[in-house]
Amino acid sequence: MSTAVILGMGGLGCPAALALAEEMPGVRLVLVDDDRVERSNLARQILFTEADVGQPKAEVAARRLSRLVPGARAEARVQRFAPRSASDLLAGCDVLLDGTDSFETRFAANDAACAARIPLVHGAVLGWGGQLLAVLPGHGSCLRCLFEGPPPPGAVPTCAEAGVASPLCGLVGAAMASEAARLLRGERPRTLARLHQWDGLRGTERDVQVPPDPRCPACALAPEAALRHP
Amino acid sequence: MPVIVKIPAPLRPLTQGQSEVSVENAATVQAAVEDLSRRYPGLRERLLDDKGALRRYVNIFRNDEDIRHGKSLQTALAEGDKLTIVPAIAGG
Secondary structure (H helix, E strand, O other): OOEEEEEOOOOOHHHHHHHHHHHOOOOEEEEEOOOEOOHHHOOOOOOOOHHHOOOEHHHHHHHHHHHHOOOOEEEEEOOOOOHHHHHHHOOOOOEEEEOOOOHHHHHHHHHHHHHHOOOEEEEEEEEOEEEEEEEOOOOOOOHHHHOOOOOOOOOOOOHHHHOEOHHHHHHHHHHHHHHHHHHHOOOOOOOEOEEEEEEOOOOEEEEEEOOOOOOOOOOOOOOOOOOOOO | OOEEEEOOHHHHHHHOOOOEEEEOOOOEHHHHHHHHHHHOOOHHHHHEOOOOOEOOOEEEEEOOEEHHHOOHHHOEOOOOOEEEEEEOOOEO
C-alpha cells in the first residue's frame, strides 16, 4: 500500500487530495493542516461546506473524502509541518505533495523530502499565477536549486493580499495529483527538473528548465531516490 | 531585434499589466534590469537586494539558462534573447 502525504488542505490540497483519491483509491492519504475552515475558504477549498466553518480542515477533508470516494483511505493530522515533525509525518511516505501557504514550510518540506529521499510535488498559486515542480532526489533539481531560500516576511504578497483565483487552484491541484500518481506508478513525472507555470488570466502556460545546482544544500548531497518500479 | 523580458503575474502591477516588455541595447542581464528599473519604478527592489545581487527568492532565465548557474547578472545578452523572471510564490 502506498502513502501520499499532503501538506496544506487549502486551495491546492483539497483538489489534489480528491483527484488522487479518485485516481488511486487504494492509496493511503495523510492530510496535514493545523488550520480551521473559514467562510472565506469555501470558494476554492472544495472539500468544505458552510457547515464545516470552524472545524479542523484536515479532519473535515478526511471525512469528506471517505464519503465521496468509495475505498478512499484518508487520515487527518491536525498539525503544522516543521523540521521537528518531519520524520514523524514522513514515516512510510512514498510521495509528498506540498500545497501550503508558507514559504518557510515549503523550503522545510523540500529539504526534508530531499534528505529522506522522498519524491516531492511542489505546487503553488498566487493571484492568477501557478507553479508546479516535481522533485525526485538524485534525479534532477529541487526547489532550492531554483530559489536559494524563502523571502523575508512581507517581501512577497501573501494569498490574503494578492488573492488566489479559485479555478486556478483546481487546475494546479489536479496537476499535482497527476504528478503524484505518476511517481507512485514509477513513471517519470512531467515536471521533473522543469518548472511549469500557468497564467490563468491570459490562459497561457510555459516551462523553464531547472537544472540541478551542484552546490545545492538540499539535494546535491542527497542520496538517490529510486522510482518505485524503474 | 530587442531582448524580450517575460514578466510574471505578481510583478505585472509594476509594468502596467504587461506580460512582456522589450529592452534595447542591453549587453548583460544587469543592464536589462537597470533599464527596466528606470522605466518601471519598484521593479528593481523586487528583483535585487540592497547590494545589487539577485534576490534569493527570485530567478531569471536567459532563454533556457538559469543565470544563477553561470555569470548571474553579468550573463551576456544577444539580440533576440528572451529573459524570463520567475519569482517564488507560496499560495495554496
